[in-house]
Amino acid sequence: MAKLQSPRGTSDLLPEVMAGHRHVTDTAKTVSLSFGFEEMATPVFEFTEVFARPLGETSDVVSKETYTFTDRGGESLTLRPEGTAGAVRAMISSGLTQTMPQKYFYAGPMFRYERPQKGRMRQFHQIGVELLGVPSAIGDAEVITLGHMVLSRLGVADHCVLNLNTLGDTESRQAYRQALVEYLNGHKDNLSEDSQRRLHLNPLRILDSKDAGDKDILVNAPDLADYLNAVSADHFAAVREYLDAVNIKYQINSRLVRGLDYYGHTTFEFITDALGAQGTVMAGGRYDGLTAMLGGGDIAGVGWAAGIERLAMLSDIPSPPPVDVMMIGTSEPHMATLFQLAMPLREQGLRVETGYASNLGKQMKRADRINAGHVVILGDDEAARQVAMVRSMTDGHQDEVAINDLVEHMIGRIRQRQI
RNA sequence: GCGGGUGUAGCUCAGUUGGUUAGAGCGCGGGUUUGUGGUACCUGAGGUCGCCGGUUCAAUUCCGGUCACUCGCCCCA
Numbered sequence: 001m002a003k004l005q006s007p008r009g010t011s012d013l014l015p016e017v018m019a020g021h022r023h024v025t026d027t028a029k030t031v032s033l034s035f036g037f038e039e040m041a042t043p044v045f046e047f048t049e050v051f052a053r054p055l056g057e058t059s060d061v062v063s064k065e066t067y068t069f070t071d072r073g074g075e076s077l078t079l080r081p082e083g084t085a086g087a088v089r090a091m092i093s094s095g096l097t098q099t100m101p102q103k104y105f106y107a108g109p110m111f112r113y114e115r116p117q118k119g120r121m122r123q124f125h126q127i128g129v130e131l132l133g134v135p136s137a138i139g140d141a142e143v144i145t146l147g148h149m150v151l152s153r154l155g156v157a158d159h160c161v162l163n164l165n166t167l168g169d170t171e172s173r174q175a176y177r178q179a180l181v182e183y184l185n186g187h188k189d190n191l192s193e194d195s196q197r198r199l200h201l202n203p204l205r206i207l208d209s210k211d212a213g214d215k216d217i218l219v220n221a222p223d224l225a226d227y228l229n230a231v232s233a234d235h236f237a238a239v240r241e242y243l244d245a246v247n248i249k250y251q252i253n254s255r256l257v258r259g260l261d262y263y264g265h266t267t268f269e270f271i272t273d274a275l276g277a278q279g280t281v282m283a284g285g286r287y288d289g290l291t292a293m294l295g296g297g298d299i300a301g302v303g304w305a306a307g308i309e310r311l312a313m314l315s316d317i318p319s320p321p322p323v324d325v326m327m328i329g330t331s332e333p334h335m336a337t338l339f340q341l342a343m344p345l346r347e348q349g350l351r352v353e354t355g356y357a358s359n360l361g362k363q364m365k366r367a368d369r370i371n372a373g374h375v376v377i378l379g380d381d382e383a384a385r386q387v388a389m390v391r392s393m394t395d396g397h398q399d400e401v402a403i404n405d406l407v408e409h410m411i412g413r414i415r416q417r418q419i
Numbered sequence: 420g421c422g423g424g425u426g427u428a429g430c431u432c433a434g435u436u437g438g439u440u441a442g443a444g445c446g447c448g449g450g451u452u453u454g455u456g457g458u459a460c461c462u463g464a465g466g467u468c469g470c471c472g473g474u475u476c477a478a479u480u481c482c483g484g485u486c487a488c489u490c491g492c493c494c495c496a
Binding site for chain 2: 005008064065081082110112114115116117118119120124125126127128194205210258269277278280281282283304305306307308309310311328330359360361362363364365366367368369372375377379380381389391393396398
């Protein structure tokens with residue numbers, strides 16, 4: 001059927017789905033705040049260079065996944081494919097590079113043009129944190145610890161494994177890169193087509209190839225750990241000590257490379273096996289060169305981002321608060337009376353639903369469907385005696401209550417039930 | 420961008436080895452109960468059988484294309 005539908009890879013966040021998203025962002029925000037990270041937001045689009053340079057022109061994200069367009073003024077703009085570059089740009093734009101450290105939490109939509117799959121959308125949502133201006137290992141550790149706490153509050157930490165690696169500093173990485181290319185060139189003809197291409201563009205990416213033939217070749221490939229200089233090795237050791245100190249388990253994965261060019265030193269991913277091919281639930285690392293790339297000077301950074309859709313699929317979503325009272329009037333004037341009486345109840349924090357029509361049976365049915373705890377009925381009989389009928393939907397008991405006392409009566413009744 | 424699977428009512432799915440009125444359960448409307456929900460019974464509405472084309476006397480069914488969804492690859496949260 002030729003239905004009117006949302007564009008491919010996008011989806012509506014109807015209340016039930018939205019509740020999951022809210023749960024994820026709310027708990028992440030709360031945890032972030034407890035670490036001193038405060039919420040911020042950047043525009044969903046930026047000048048194209050903001051992403052093109054730091055992420056790497058050859059990265060897949062930039063070369064084939066961005067939504068880029070020219071606006072009416074002739075500027076090339078890009079819908080953000082991730083949050084870090086924009087957050088760093090915002091810090092630079094606002095002159096905050098003089099005030100270190102900066103600690104940000106953000107949540108919002110991201111856009112990547114790719115084939116949708118389970119846990120992978122063209123418009124998807126991420127939460128993330130960025131810690132700027134802290135070059136030492138305690139920064140890496142804090143950010144990872146924060147991420148771990150978010151996952152554990154969401155009840156997904158037990159289903160995830162923290163993979164940890166270091167890419168070393170620029171010097172170490174270049175030395176390793178050279179050794180790796182040298183080794184792989186010797187096996188060039190046996191590499192997969194994709195990896196042969198990557199050999200020129202980004203050889204490190206070959207390390208996490210899923211091709212069986214590539215994997216065989218990689219068994220004897222040089223190990224990055226052997227090429228770390230003293231600074232890089234010390235940094236990584238310190239990160240691990242911090243994590244050990246707070247008892248966070250991890251697994252060293254020397255093949256964990258990450259797709260974006262701006263990473264150096266620590267990289268990590270929390271991975272689950274519960275989401276098919278999209279196992280990465282939260283990923284990040286250190287990006288000390290990024291701020292300089294955007295023209296903001298030499299400022300260190302570490303952070304992570306996590307997919308809200310993926311997290312929501314893995315966590316138990318608490319059900320919304322129940323409806324406390326539904327107000328049913330059997331005619332316009334009675335509905336008007338209840339309309340007024342509902343206000344002080346809501347001001348007391350009760351959740352009060354309106355019966356929008358006068359057919360009592362139908363309204364009762366709706367009260368049942370939305371799981372209302374009580375129903376207040378005002379009809380001609382009651383109105384004539386200045387009372388209203390208060391019915392408990394759980395046990396079916398109903399009492400007449402004077403209209404003048406109704407507000408106080410309902411508040412008392414529901415408060416009592418809540419204790 | 421590449422490969423596999425799927426597409427029948429609001430939802431979950433049967434079905435027609437090509438044939439006249441296409442079904443079920445749930446949900447929805449009305450009623451038994453003209454001021455009382457959750458149970459039960461009765462009853463009703465709702466379908467271009469994704470779209471376009473081909474084969475055929477006849478296509479929802481066969482064939483081709485296309486679109487969408489879905490799973491995987493690439494890549495990534």
